[in-house]
Amino acid sequence: MKKRIGIIGLGIVGEATLKTLIKYRSLIKKRTSVEIEIAQVCDKNKRKKEIADKFGLSFSSNPFSIIEDPQIDILVELIGGLTPAYEYITAAIKKGKSVVTANKALLAQYGEEIFSLAEKMKVNIGFEASVCGAIPLIRSIKQGLVGCEVKKLYGILNGTTNYILYKMHTENLEFNQALKEAQEKGFAERNPSLDIEGIDTLHKLCILSYLCFGIWPKQEDIYTQGIKGISYLDILYTEELSYRIKLLAIAKKNQKKLSLRVAPTLIRKNHPLSQVSSNFNAVWLDTYPAGELLFYGKGAGGFPTSSAVISDLAGVEQEKGFFLQKKEKIEIEKISNLKTRYYIRFMAQDLPGVLAKISKILASFKISIASVTQKERRKGKIVPIVMLTHEAEEKNLREAIARIDKLDVIKPPTQVIHIEDV
């Protein structure tokens, strides 16, 4: 079987995809009998023609020369972002082309529309590269777990934030220092807000919600908290309490409600997710009947991601119609109804009676304390007091903290981090 493809976007992933394709074209043919022909490559930056020339490929700076070429079967969209990717992808689908994309922002926003359009046009969307780069996660869920229900999902879906937290932990750095190091190593962008504010993780959680639960949630319905507020103090205390802080995407389904969130979260130090180092990604699934599963690998980078793009190129047409999960009616649980355990770090004056004042307010909101740690003693000065709570309700917790933050012995804001017993 021959497939003619056109690639839009010769950035890091685009160029790596080109190189990998050319290197492994004959291997892929031998393995699958699929012959992938790169009919045309396109980038708005005309200087990228050099790359095309190097491989003797046809180049255009106009994406419609790919979209409108009836000889091309598959559009590979690797430009990212909402505009003009949305326009290109929908135009290609309407021309009867299957689409392969790594664009998580686009799918999180327009996934429902794009997949409906693809179904209507009887083409397929390959999006293996949109979540967890090199990990064949999308296919594993779509096909490997086709006869399974996902009950819980915990994902480290963003390499940049995992790298920052990992460095804070292993090299005793404050957030800003670790971010700077990540930027120097090329693991964080100059403007890192999409990553560190959890937005990139949120995009991927939307895509996973579609795959696991048949629902495209609205981004604004998902509680999303980044890692900017994590201090080295928190890393120290959680480590001592046998936990580690990870930025997690969490999805849990019970009966007809789906609980979704993105937030820094304490997980047991000996859980496999805690061991995910550097800029790696990992997803922990609790499923029935397959049980617990972990997938781990590189979440970004040109060459690792090219592996996912290529798996789509080889498979996207055979797998047509493989995944037509209809939209489920599931209500998304409000974050205020969340029940979980909490790590709380107060900065409080080291005076007799402070703990009593805090505890009284917590008790009045039905929050019971599992442990208290106050290591430093500096009479009358501000010191950290760390509490772990038993299960409590988010809205109670937040209200209690708001009250406590008004005490004159407290230096706000108090740090609050969820604990998950994965």
Add this chain to the structure above:
Amino acid sequence: MKKRIGIIGLGIVGEATLKTLIKYRSLIKKRTSVEIEIAQVCDKNKRKKEIADKFGLSFSSNPFSIIEDPQIDILVELIGGLTPAYEYITAAIKKGKSVVTANKALLAQYGEEIFSLAEKMKVNIGFEASVCGAIPLIRSIKQGLVGCEVKKLYGILNGTTNYILYKMHTENLEFNQALKEAQEKGFAERNPSLDIEGIDTLHKLCILSYLCFGIWPKQEDIYTQGIKGISYLDILYTEELSYRIKLLAIAKKNQKKLSLRVAPTLIRKNHPLSQVSSNFNAVWLDTYPAGELLFYGKGAGGFPTSSAVISDLAGVEQEKGFFLQKKEKIEIEKISNLKTRYYIRFMAQDLPGVLAKISKILASFKISIASVTQKERRKGKIVPIVMLTHEAEEKNLREAIARIDKLDVIKPPTQVIHIEDV
């Protein structure tokens, strides 16, 4: 699309597959538009008819009533073992049926023949359940890594032996005690030799060699060592040296040689594979360009395995011809040429000069010592001396140990375990 299937074998996996299929039939249809109809079930034990009756299914004790039914598209073989599974599977393929099987012993022995026959007859073989039960590993390699080369593979492919080693480690048990516990929990069979001697792991390594390297190795060409010889002493010492012992299937490809083996192996305590607890399975792959990947999950059990069988039922026909990797010409490296680091535990008389005697022989075989630990001191009595070596050649090491074991200050056999820097 409607698929009519016939299941042979209503043991633990067969019955679980039936139950899962019936429970999730409509979910699978919604997700894939594939409708799976169970046309007939079969078991040589006629009393299993009860199971069929419970679900209102047609039952036979004669597998040929499935094999020869032209209305049945897929044969699901869940009886295990070489005979008569070989006969049933080849007969079904010749009748133009695709086959779904969990039978690793059969594929390890006859895989090349069965896959050639399937290719000739233009049918497909689904074998997701044959390696690592619930983990969608086969599909991940076949499809997810279709544009990748696997350079190294390290697999914990057998839950029974992982459970035994895990229990020895966490509960300070000797091998026999841990085996007994595994048997009581149903994690080990009454006759556990296939598991503890590494044969089950070997079977799975053969299948992974086909998937990753396009070669069906002969079982007798693969060095295979089980875990019977591991003593609690070794667990203690390796832990102290920051390693853990796991029964690993190892495959490494360099240039035109493939190195394959199954053996208890020391790996760094903080490596994710070391953290694989209880009866879980895991596979660590080092690939290009996807980089390092880990897959982790349940390797056995009726319901977890049913998930893999069902993924094949949904996919086996669409994926026809997806993986036609032609047999590669790769030579299998002899174990005597292996170069690795070693853990060696001598049982030696606690006398002056013993270490000198050992070291002299090691040096004469070009084996250099990285560290020596002798904790117990009992003059004149037998005590353990533990050495870690730098990289050495297997044949030299074995010869040196044979010499050392003849010293009258040594109580043979000396324990030798490979170390891998995964």
